[in-house]
Amino acid sequence: MLNVDVIGNKKRKRCGRVFRFKNFGEPGYPVMFTGPFRENVNALLEYANLESNLGMGMPMWSFQLEVHHHPPLHIFLFVIEEPIEASLNRHCKHCQYVGWGHHFICNKKYHFVLPSKEALATCSSCEGCCDAIATMNNNNNNNNNNGKSKLIELQGHMMHGVFHSNGFGHLLCVNGLETGSNLAGNQIMDFWNRLCIGLQARKVSLNDTAQKRGMELRLINGIAYSEPWFGRWGYKFGRGSFGVTQSMYQKAIEAIRSMPLYLLIHHIGANNFNHHEVPVIFSRYQTLSGQSLVTLGDLFRYMLELKSRLPRETRVIGNNNYTCSYNNTSSTSASALVESNNNCRWSPKRIEMATRVIVEALKRTEFRWISRQEVRDAARAYIGDTGLLDFVLKSLGNHVVGNYLVRRSLNPVTKVLEYCLEDISNHVYHNCNEGSLAINNSNSNNNNKIKDKYKISRAQLMKDMLYLYKYILIDPKPMMGLEFLSAIPLAARIILDTKFLVKDYSGEVPTFGVELGSDGKLNLYCTILLRNNSCIDEEFLSKAMPPYECITLGSNATINELKLEVERNFREIYWGLRGFVVESIGNFSANNIISNNGKDMVLGLIEVMGGKIVLEGWIGEIIGMMNNNMMIGQMCENDPKNxxxxxxxxxxxxxxxxxxxxxxxxxxxxxxxxxxxxxxxxxxxxxxxxxxxxxxxxxxxx
CATH class of the missing domain: 3.30.40.10 (Zinc/RING finger domain, C3HC4 (zinc finger))
Structure with missing residues (x-):
């Protein structure tokens, strides 16, 4: 990203502490996060470098993070505070898209940015970054779009996340190694996850549009792991587009994941249509895996796991240690079958003869799938020993004999074993150009065995995956009798229409409304409910209850003190509540509070209320400032003008x-x-x- 020689950079005289990237955000590093979200952000920023040009509307802080010590590599984290007055649009479109449009608009947003190289290309050092961008924008126009707003508007950052002051946030982008970053995507997500946990964010959304060579990763990972790539960090279904529900999403994933490979191979082989590569790809990874790949989900999962083990620019040999050996001749196959069973009572010559008869019987079927009984009956015309035939049929499954692969699979409908012969002579090369599948023949003078090693590269794997993605998931060609294939792209479309994911960092609302801290303070979890008036309709009131906020008071606090503290907190957080006035608490009316002058103890109130604290009130000053055309709905993130x-x-x-x-x-x-x-x-x-x-x-x- 950005290599900075901190010691040799004389311009950065105010350079503060350098933090380790891999630990930043952990408890105590740089600070213990013990309060609610807003307090935690303020505590974190005390350790940051305060950038200049604070008079331009958006305060900015920076942290210097060390990625590597040898060789030295440092990046910078910028935190930009965006007040509501400086926003070009008061309403948050990200809240609207994920279904949080009923949330109240907050007074502030906090942008956390790991900038891209392009964003910092206009400056020669980190200290001059903000000033240079601000100067550049001011030369173009004299509005409030200063360098800091320009930084948060640019695309392609390594990471850009934004939090509202109530703790709800959005991860706007993550760009890893393939976009030129020095950080992998999983490193960036670990960093972001630590920040969210440390700051005690409530919920965070993201728009999953990640692609790999034209393939949508949310579809590939959904089929392989039943969850998107971001699911590793706890992000789950948030909201589907085009009316897609969570139930539809889960059923679509399961429908594709559980699709039997046998069913696809059986019909594709039988119809001999243009997708001749599909059976070859299936058999390739079935053989490489060394274990049974039964469903489409099994195949994609194995391919992704194999990809993670393959070096980037070198060819390797398949299987767990990248090596698979096969017997390439009938005599070698016979020897292998004997060696695999110490109690084998047949000689290698008889096994070789039975193997040859079975392969010839399968050839006569013109590469169609036939049942085990049909193969056995055809071979019995030449081999009378049924025990020998049963032994060879059991042992030949997914083995290479000459130029053929003997495939064996269980028919999911009839539950009967079936066999098919696959000619692999046209798909095997004696070189490894661009990672093609290769078989290297090496003769052993000692035992005259020919060992074949099935090789594959990362490029070949990605090519195979792209082929399956296109011709199985997205655009399978219509064929007579294969109408079931059309269900796959329909299910894939449902998965692709699910882009908005959400992680809940806060968990459930506290069961009890009060906690006694170690310092003798009361931590009360309170929310507010607006009373009805001429400006507020009942539909709005049903949604106009913001999340609970932690209110800290002394153990001897009175109701008046609680009322003032609640008013202060909610006014600081929400733009539309700047004039909020508490009128009553729970089922206590305003008259009861006034008659006692608000001096009742809060602890006594909690006992009566059963731990649930809802303070009712109305909006005074802000309502008075509204003109007749201004609706109360403008207090929410969902823009009524849309x-x-x-x-x-x-x-x-x-x-x-x-x-x-x-x-x-x-x-x-x-x-x-x-x-x-x-x-x-x-x-x-x-x-x-x-x-x-x-x-x-x-x-x-x-």
Whole structure:
């Protein structure tokens, strides 16, 4: 990323402590995080370098992180505080897309950025980074888009995450080694996960659009591991686009994962269509694995695990130690069958004869799958010893004989063993150009055995995976009698439509509303509920309850002190609650509090309330500042100006997909659902089906 000689860099005179990247964010490094989210952020920033140009609207801090000591490698973490007044758009589109549109707008956002090389290319040192970017932008225009806002608007950072001041956040991007970063994707995610845990974030969302050579990784990893790549860090289904639910998502993954390889091979081999490479790829990794790969999920999982073990630019030999040996001639196969069974009572010559007869019988089937009984019956015309035939049939499964691979599989429908012969002579090369499958023949003078080593490279593996991705998952060619293949891309489409993932870092809401700290302080978990008035409708009130906040008071605190502290906390967090006034607590009315002058003890109140503290109130000052056209809904992240979404797929809120608006009813629908291709422009005039039907039914004028 950025190599910085800290000692030799004279310009950075105020360079503070250098932190280890791999430990940053752990408890006590650099600080013990013991409070709620906002307090933890402030505690962390006390150890940061405060950048200059604070008068430009967005304060910025930086941390210097050491990735390697030998050779020296340092990167920088920037933390930018974005107040609501400096935001170009008050509403957060990421909250809207993930389904958090009902959340109140917060007063501040905190951006955590590991910048890309391009973002820092305008400066010669870290200290000059912010000033240089700010100067560059100010020369172009005189608005508030200073260098700091420019930094958070740039794309392609190693990492960019943003938190709202209530602890909800979004991981906007992660870019690993393949984009030029010096950090792998899993290193960046470990770093981000430590930050979220340490700062005590509540929930964090992300938009999983990661790709590898044109393949969507959420589909590949979903099939292989039943979860996306980000699932390693606890990210799960958050919200699906186009009306996809969590149940639909799980069923789609299971449908593809459990697809039997035998079923695919059986029909593909029988129909002999253009995807002739598919059976070859299946057999290749079946042989490499050394174990049974039964389903499509088994195959993709093995391929991903093998890829992680393969060196990047060198060819290796398959299996766990990258080596597989096969018997390439009938005589060698016979010897191997004898050696594999110490109690074998047949001579190698008889086993060789039976093997040859079985292979010839399979050749006559023209490479179709036939049952074990059919193979046995055909061979009995030449071999009368049924025990010998049973032994060879049992031992030949997935073995190479000459130029053929004898495949054996259990039919998932009939539960009968079936055999098929596969000609691998056209797919085996005596070289390793671009990682092709190779068999190296080496003669042994001692035992005259020919050992074949099945080789594969990372490039060949990725090529095979791309082939399966395209012709099995995304675009299988239609064939007569193979209608079941069309179900695979439908299930894949459901998985691809699930991009928004969420991790819950906070867990459940505390069962009890009060905790007694070691310092004698009371930690109360409180939330607020807005009372009804002319500006607030009942639908809004049903959602207008923000998450619980930890309120710390003395053990002898009164209700008045609780009221003031709750007002202060919620005013500091939420933009729309700057004028919030507590009127009552729980089932205690305002009159009860006033009659006692608010001097009742909080502990006594907790006992009556059963540990649940909900403070009711109204918004005073902020309501007075609103004009008649301003709705209370503008306090929420969901922008009411976006209009009404009512799509035929069932979507009722903006999910980030391309939409088109009906020119009559002004409702929004997905362009995909109304059959407008993504590569086509949205028409200037569009009518939804409902409005079209109403126009058709409208009586014509005389």
């Amino acid at each position: 209009g009404i979404v009512e799509c035929t797929c069932g979507t009722k809120e903006d999910d980030g997909e391309r939409l088109v608006c009906c020119d009559i009813c002004e409702t929004w629908q997905h362009t995909r659902c109304v059959r407008i291709p993504n590569d086509e422009e949205i028409p200037h005039i569009f009518l939804c089906k409902r409005c079209e039907q109403e126009i058709v039914m409208f009586p014509s004028l005389p």
